[in-house]
Amino acid sequence: MDTVTARTLGDRLDRLPLTSFHRKLVLALAGMILFEWVETHSFAYVLPVLRTQWQAPISAFAAVAAVSSLGAFSGGVLGGYLADRLGRRRSMLIFSTVYCVAAVLCTLVQSPGQLMAARTLTFFGAQGTAVVAIVTLSEFVPAAMRGRLQTYKVVVGSLGIPLAAWLGYFLIPQWPAGWRLLFGIGILGAVFTVLVWRWVPESPRWLLAHGQAARAHEVVCEIERQCGVNPAEARTDSDAQPAAPPARVAELLSGSNRGRFLLASLMWVTGLLAYSAFTTWTPTLLAENGLQLDDTLLLSATLASMAPVGALLAIPLIDRWDRRKTQLAIGTLLALVLLMFSVARAPWAILVFGCLVSLLFQMAVPFLQVYSAEIFPTRVRALGAGTANALSRVVNFSGPLLVTAIYAGLGYTAVFVFLAILGVMGGCLAILFGPRTTGVSLETVAAGKEDGHA
DSSP: OEEOOHHHHHHHHHTOOOOHHHHHHHHHHHHHHHHHHHHHHHHHHHHHHHHHHHTOOHHHHHHHHHHHHHHHHHHHHHHHHHHHHTOHHHHHHHHHHHHHHHHHHHTTOOSHHHHHHHHHHHHHHHHHHHHHHHHHHHHHSOGGGHHHHHHHHHHHHTTHHHHHHHHHHHHTTTOTTHHHHHHHGGGGHHHHHHHHHHHOOOOHHHHHHTTOHHHHHHHHHHHHHHTTOOOOOEEOGGGGSOOOOOOOGGGGGSHHHHHHHHHHHHHHHHHHHHHHHHHHHHHHHHHHTTOOHHHHHHHHHHHHHHHHHHHHHHHHHHTTSOHHHHHHHHHHHHHHHHHHHHHOOSHHHHHHHHHHHHHHHHHHHHHHHHHHHHSSOGGGHHHHHHHHHHHHHHHHHHHHHHHHHHHHHHOHHHHHHHHHHHHHHHHHHHHHHOOOOTTOOHHHHHTTOOOSOO
8 A cells, every 4th residue: 555645646647547537627627718718819809899989099908908918917826826825626716706707897898998907807817717727637637648638628718719709700890789798708607617616626736735645545536436447545644744835936936946937937928929919919900901890800700710720730749749849840830921921911811821820829829838837846836837827918018019019110011020030939948948748747847857858
């Protein structure tokens, strides 16, 4: 009979076959991502009509997008902190409730100032929920399938992108108040909150890290039963040991965590800035360059429909080769296609290159999500991944203003050249400085036994 340790508990989870338990886990957690992406992308489709209805300058809406990023930053940091302090499950339920309430408020706004306040709260709840969902899934699934199951989550979650786009296309031009319904679609996130409450147990890795070995063992035994595996017997006398002290942000800047935190932060900053700038500003930039509102909304909806397809294309790749090298290859292709999009003027060329950009962005998303959650030890995993993600939102505070400045000073093409440079940086950073994680247990990665340069 073995004593419950992080290694033995992790090995038990890694040996489990893929069953309905994992599928329900993916579905429930994907809903947390789906509505975050609905919120992130809906603003791009309501922006042109709100400028007309409220007679407000584009700078006012740039401020809305920028300040909303502060809400996402706060949600990411606090979500990671509470997930490491209170537990993964409880934190998700708290933040998803905040998100649903904020979605209601977004349907009632009457001015850019009110929209700024409501969107900030919405992003706070959505981002807090999303960062915990990413970490939670990583801690439950077998190492050999960690990337693939995270990608399935991204596939389901990325359905929020075309959902926002097509609702924007059909509702906004025909109905003056259609944008309110688009913002209010987030209320349906309550359905997935219920699924998390019913299907997602507390992470046994988190329980063990906080001195609750007996409960961690019970959770793993229940998962083993659901997977058709005889529960292992184990001693849980480690419960007598004191729980580890709460994680602190300062720990991310010391020891082996410092390099990993810097790497994850830079990957999130460059990746999210490129992704959000393209999806948020492309409809408006195209409209400013002569396309009609209906045309830009239709084009944007078509591009958004490529998002789930791109995530699907990542499934056979993410656990097959070294994730860092695959991510670099995807980033290089993305940069090349962004450059082609920047000089495209014919509608067919804009459509073709735009679809490829959307595909490649979504292929890269699961690599970034799973990698940033793998490289930290359990005690600070949510705080590290969440804060790194949140720092990218701080950059997004100035991102809309930066895009506007590049467009005003250097023109349309220069915006996409800038995004191309950002698009390739994440893979370069991972290759140069990141540990190898593909197929490696979380405990081995945390122990630093994979130097990342094999």
